[in-house]
Amino acid sequence: MASEGGTLTSSEYISHHLTNLTFGKLSEGTTRYDGSVVGEGGTWTFAHGTEAADMGFWAINVDTMGWSIVLGVLFLWLFTKVAKTATSGVPGSTQNFVETIIEFVDENVKGIFHHKNPMIAPLSLTIFVWIFLMNTMDLIPVDWIPFIASEMGISYMKVVPTTDVNATAGMALSVFALIIYYSIKQKGLGGFLAELSFQPLGKWMLPFNLFLELVGLLAKPISLALRLFGNMYAGEMIFILIALLPFWAQWVLSVPWAIFHILVITLQAFIFMVLTIVYMAMAYDHH
Amino acid sequence: MEMALLYIAGALMLGLGSVGAAVGIGILGGKFLEGAARQPELIPLLRTQFFIVMGLVDAVPMIGVGLGLYVLFAVA
Numbered sequence: 282m283a284s285e286g287g288t289l290t291s292s293e294y295i296s297h298h299l300t301n302l303t304f305g306k307l308s309e310g311t312t313r314y315d316g317s318v319v320g321e322g323g324t325w326t327f328a329h330g331t332e333a334a335d336m337g338f339w340a341i342n343v344d345t346m347g348w349s350i351v352l353g354v355l356f357l358w359l360f361t362k363v364a365k366t367a368t369s370g371v372p373g374s375t376q377n378f379v380e381t382i383i384e385f386v387d388e389n390v391k392g393i394f395h396h397k398n399p400m401i402a403p404l405s406l407t408i409f410v411w412i413f414l415m416n417t418m419d420l421i422p423v424d425w426i427p428f429i430a431s432e433m434g435i436s437y438m439k440v441v442p443t444t445d446v447n448a449t450a451g452m453a454l455s456v457f458a459l460i461i462y463y464s465i466k467q468k469g470l471g472g473f474l475a476e477l478s479f480q481p482l483g484k485w486m487l488p489f490n491l492f493l494e495l496v497g498l499l500a501k502p503i504s505l506a507l508r509l510f511g512n513m514y515a516g517e518m519i520f521i522l523i524a525l526l527p528f529w530a531q532w533v534l535s536v537p538w539a540i541f542h543i544l545v546i547t548l549q550a551f552i553f554m555v556l557t558i559v560y561m562a563m564a565y566d567h568h
Numbered sequence: 569m570e571m572a573l574l575y576i577a578g579a580l581m582l583g584l585g586s587v588g589a590a591v592g593i594g595i596l597g598g599k600f601l602e603g604a605a606r607q608p609e610l611i612p613l614l615r616t617q618f619f620i621v622m623g624l625v626d627a628v629p630m631i632g633v634g635l636g637l638y639v640l641f642a643v644a
Contacts, residue, residue, distance in 0.1 A: 295641050508627040511634025518637045552623035 305340025
């Protein structure tokens with residue numbers, strides 16, 4: 282981006298587009314990007330370049346949080362508005378669209394989850410629509426929003442929250458917490474631990490069973506988080522690389538990739554939703 | 569030397585993952601086509617299941633692609 286003072290090399294352009302807007306605390310004594318040294322007590326500030334690595338655990342990716350909250354509010358506002366003005370006569374196009382999505386989610390939940398839990402369907406709807414909206418931000422041309430942001434003085438802006446592993450891991454950990462909560466609620470703590478320790482081989486192979494079952498249990502949130510992250514990060518990366526081509530050559534690659542990416546974003550949101558429902562159903566089922 | 573190793577690492581992650589994904593989805597697609605040919609009326613159902621299993625088969629290679637690209641561009 283030319284506003285960074287002179288032209289960037291391609292790797293600088295790429296790393297600029299892959300950096301989140303991180304807000305955190307720099308401890309005292311660290312040297313900042315402009316050579317100044319942080320004074321006593323540390324300062325809370327936005328990271329510039331590689332400073333984010335020095336910030337430690339309590340650094341927040343403000344751009345991820347901001348865009349995911351904005352898209353969540355948009356989803357809630359739209360669906361609430363349609364729900365309040367819903368008519369049982371001939372529906373308008375918005376109501377039709379929202380109803381299609383809700384029926385789609387409902388069909389999937391009914392096909393997989395055969396127990397009684399009033400929270401599963403709203404959870405699945407939220408997961409599907411929210412992740413779909415966040416993924417769709419990837420289709421906006423790479424430079425547009427960061428350019429506007431840099432004109433407003435914000436130096437880094439990644440607009441796709443799901444390319445940040447923090448966002449996907451946050452969602453996966455929430456699903457994991459729900460799995461554990463409902464497993465214990467349905468089977469009791471003893472029953473849940475017995476299922477982990479006495480499957481698949483008999484009770485005398487307890488440590489071996491426990492190891493296998495724990496690996497399987499932990500694979501669920503980890504694979505949920507990283508599957509979505511990997512797909513979205515790779516997609517965004519390819520868009521950034523295509524953006525490095527001369528403007529007259531970009532069309533050849535970006536159009537097919539964008540079309541393919543439309544399939545990928547819907548598919549990844551759908552898979553996250555289906556796997557959530559499947560894991561919740563597994564939490565209810567006894568082996 | 570370090571940079572060279574990082575590039576080779578990234579290349580291995582991307583390459584081996586793609587071999588696994590390609591073979592796996594090829595077999596899966598073949599089974600889907602077989603099933604669709606036997607019972608064309610089940611094609612929508614089979615298609616949904618195909619995409620679900622494709623998401624699972626693709627998961628680990630995709631994780632490899634994500635981390636490989638990270639190593640190639642953000643670390644190296």
